[in-house]
Amino acid sequence: MREYSKDMDRHEAVLLTRELVRIPSHKYVEDRESKVAEFIYAYCKEKGLEVEYQQVEGKRRNVIARLRGKGTGKTLMFSGHIDTVPPYEMEYDDPYSGDIVDGYLLGRGCNDMKGAVACMITAMVNIKNSGKVLGGDIVLAAAVGEEEKSDGAAQVVKSGIKADGAIEGEPSSFGYSLGHRGLEWLEIKFIGKRAHGGTPELGINAISKAAKFIQKVETDLMPKMKERYDEYMGPDVMNFGYIHGGTAPSFVADICILQIDRRYIPGFTVADVIKEYQDIIDELKAEDPEFNAEITRMEENLMDDFDHAPLIPEPDSLIAKTVYNVLKEYTGKEPELMRRGWTDAGLLSTYGKIPTVVTGPGHIKWSHAKDEKIPVADLVNYTEIYTKIAEEFCK
Numbered sequence: 079m080r081e082y083s084k085d086m087d088r089h090e091a092v093l094l095t096r097e098l099v100r101i102p103s104h105k106y107v108e109d110r111e112s113k114v115a116e117f118i119y120a121y122c123k124e125k126g127l128e129v130e131y132q133q134v135e136g137k138r139r140n141v142i143a144r145l146r147g148k149g150t151g152k153t154l155m156f157s158g159h160i161d162t163v164p165p166y167e168m169e170y171d172d173p174y175s176g177d178i179v180d181g182y183l184l185g186r187g188c189n190d191m192k193g194a195v196a197c198m199i200t201a202m203v204n205i206k207n208s209g210k211v212l213g214g215d216i217v218l219a220a221a222v223g224e225e226e227k228s229d230g231a232a233q234v235v236k237s238g239i240k241a242d243g244a245i246e247g248e249p250s251s252f253g254y255s256l257g258h259r260g261l262e263w264l265e266i267k268f269i270g271k272r273a274h275g276g277t278p279e280l281g282i283n284a285i286s287k288a289a290k291f292i293q294k295v296e297t298d299l300m301p302k303m304k305e306r307y308d309e310y311m312g313p314d315v316m317n318f319g320y321i322h323g324g325t326a327p328s329f330v331a332d333i334c335i336l337q338i339d340r341r342y343i344p345g346f347t348v349a350d351v352i353k354e355y356q357d358i359i360d361e362l363k364a365e366d367p368e369f370n371a372e373i374t375r376m377e378e379n380l381m382d383d384f385d386h387a388p389l390i391p392e393p394d395s396l397i398a399k400t401v402y403n404v405l406k407e408y409t410g411k412e413p414e415l416m417r418r419g420w421t422d423a424g425l426l427s428t429y430g431k432i433p434t435v436v437t438g439p440g441h442i443k444w445s446h447a448k449d450e451k452i453p454v455a456d457l458v459n460y461t462e463i464y465t466k467i468a469e470e471f472c473k
Contacts, residue, residue, distance in 0.1 A: 079252070079409050080462075082181040082455040090203070091461045092183065092454055094121070094196040096176035099185040104164040104225070111161045111222040111230075112137040114192075118160065118199070118220050125203045127218075134222050134233050142239070143218040145202045151213020151472045152396065155241035155432060156198035156464065157231070157422060159224030162187035169448045182451040189452040190445035194247025194438035195220055197457055201464035214472035217241060224422050227381050231422035235430040236383065243397025243471060244432045245464070246423035249440030249452075252459075253414030254401050256435060257310035257391035259341035261420040262348050263376035264355065266291065268323070270370075272332035281330030282368045285323040288334040291371065292318060294358050308343040310391040311417055316340045337376065341420075344388045348375070386420055387428035395433035397471060404466045405437065408459070418442065437463075 086092060098118070103111040115131070115138075122129040122143040132140035141160075147153075165173035165186045173186045183193070195218075202216050217239060221230030268288045273281025295316075303314035316338055323334030340351050355373055362369045379386065392398055405413035416436075423434040439456035 079459055080455060082453065086454045086458045087178050089458045089461070091196045091200040091457045094200060095183055095188055095193045095452070095457055098160070098192040098196060099176040099183070099188045100174050102174055103160055103187065104162050106164055109137040112139065114160050115139050115141050115220070115222070118195070122199060122218075126206055127202060132233055132237060134230055138222050140222060140230050140233060141218070141220040143199070143202065143220070145206055145216040147212040147214045147216070147472055152242035153215045153217060153240065154397075154468055154471045155239070155244035155426070156202070156216065156218045156247065157234070157244050157426060157434075158191050158195040158198060158220055158247040159222070159230065159422060160192065160195060160220050161222055161225050162190065162192070163225050163446050167448060168450070178454060181454055183454055183457070184451045186450055189249050189440035189450050191247055191249065191438060193440055193452045193457050194249070194460065197439055197460040197464055198247060200461045201468060204461070204465055205468060210469075212469065212472040214242070216468050216472060221422060227379070228386070228422055228425060229381065231425045232381055232384050235425050241432050243395060243400070244423070244426050244434040245397070245401070245467065246421050246426070246434055246436045247438035248418070248421050248436050249442050249445060250416060250437045251414070251441045252405060252409050253416045254405060254435055254437040255310070255389070255416045255418050256393055256398055257308060257344070258389045258418050258420060258424065258436070259311050259315070259343055260346070260388040260424060261379070261386035262340045262342065262351050263379035264338045264340060264352065265374050265376050266336045266338070266355065266371055267374070268334040268336070268371045270330065270332045270334070273330040275328040275330065278330050281332070283330050284334035285331045287369050287371065288321065288323060288336050290362060290366075290369070291336070291358065294362065295355070299354055299358065306343055308391070310415070311343055311388070314342050314346070342388070344390055348385050384425060384429055387424045389421065389423045389434060389436070390427045392433040397433050397435050400467055400471045401435045401437055404463060404470060408463055408466065
């Protein structure tokens, strides 16, 4: 594994990452990812890769690039998203500078995950330029929308693109992930009856009802969740992320809104998750005739055709073994098997039926951070890692 040197600043993956970072591609940009997609399309075409757009919504398009093999080996998919979160309150004067300082490339999206996309493209171009023709194809899916509803990755799956294995390039610090939990956001609306604070007995306090619900979830449901365990992702987990109720101290709250983030392991569905909370609501209703609550799935997290499904672990798959062997040989040590949050790999795995492993340059601590950055050395090293994975998998 190569340590940082000034020469790395001129490496093709580093230069490409800088260009991608300099093109804002978050939800508040007009046409969102369209300009960065156009850049990637033109770049891949110039470098001699087969490239096409895949329509998602309006001007929003995935970029699909291919390096054809002989037709005798396995097909590998490189998957990465080209949208980012907004810059929010970043520490840099220019969140899209792409500057290199003390061995780090700076800017929104460099770590999550334009750096990985640049490494994937550069690996494909390097293999092409070497004159080596692999047995199988390499397909790049540069997808829109992962930071919102993953409509880009959903379109990749719906398009029917096939692969024998996939790499999702989320930052992994030279480790890898074989599985992660599914993700669901739920909103529970507790309905009470408004009354003046001086006569609270005339009302029904929705905040109090929400408190009863929270307490019952903590005492009855959470212990059961801890008992469910997957060795690649841990147990079911949940978080009470937001609550708001009432209008003023002098009125009994007639409405209280509670929002929940739920992460579930394989074997459970969204319907199973909702039922667990509905059962608690039904129990509380049976105990208290004034208890009234409704569950809805939050629009911000809903896809048109899919759910935020788990990444199904396939430790015996060829792609899992290939990633493990390449990382171990390249770094000279046992690669860390990581647990992580949701990624587009869940769609490729559950709905695309493609064995998928997550590994990519950078560290997850810099994703969405005010000081987002990525080690220049990681970009150089991961270009070589992706190249070795492709050569081994597609041979």
